[in-house]
Amino acid sequence: MSVTDELLRNAEAYAAGFTKGDLPMPPARHVAVVACMDARLNPFGLLGLEEGDAHVIRNAGGVVTEDEIRSLVISQRLLGTREIILVHHTDCGMLTFTDDDFKAQIEADTGIRPPWSPESFRDPSEDVRQSLARITANPFVPYKDQVRGFVYSVTDGTLTEVR
């Protein structure tokens, strides 16, 4: 039995107890969260979110690339969110490699060098500032008054704002 099959059993239990079938499409709290995909980071638990509250966008690092801009633009322009919360974290996998080395490994393995940036970084706080700067500079994201960035500690569960 695959892990996927095991998780599908959990999904059956979730559906059996499901009571939230009438929530509207736009997020009730009008907020979009951009966070790292890291397994130790649970945005719903951390921020006390309930189903229906917020858009949650996640990727390797929680970095803002073109696809996060796409998601944020849809979130704000079509679905009414007005605040953005960025969450990077300590002990991130993105700290463990360099873009050049990773691309060279992939090229050695596949014969093809990825045409995209892996987006590794040296310091989570600095990369939060980089992601904030990318949002600030983007011409398509309309609402930038409430965009704040944080580093989550995977060892103590705290959230520290990056200024």
Add this chain to the structure above:
Amino acid sequence: MSVTDELLRNAEAYAAGFTKGDLPMPPARHVAVVACMDARLNPFGLLGLEEGDAHVIRNAGGVVTEDEIRSLVISQRLLGTREIILVHHTDCGMLTFTDDDFKAQIEADTGIRPPWSPESFRDPSEDVRQSLARITANPFVPYKDQVRGFVYSVTDGTLTEVR
């Protein structure tokens, strides 16, 4: 007080009760989930995930674009995941517009036409197949034996596999 400030209070409560500070970086269940950012979709709740179990990648639609490939490649090559679960859902915001109209609206508003595809779609199941096909065709994702896609119903909480 902003919504962000309210959510930061929730984060203080989460940290106060935090007991999972010794989890390893690689996901315990060796699985990566790619899901829509929709506020009604709670991947942890739906799949019965705990902190430490799985990478969770999310964006507008749950579509596989270059940034999801980047995240999946890092997930599999550096952090040991071997299965991929794709989750789109019913009543998705991506069903409510066309790429051409949305880009024209943004151009009318900002004077600049986005150089990226908004990735709207007409049918969640068909777009799951499209995302599966993008993973299958990608030369950088090494493990493709266990890649399965689903449509989540926001009205009844069920998950239906796309074949």
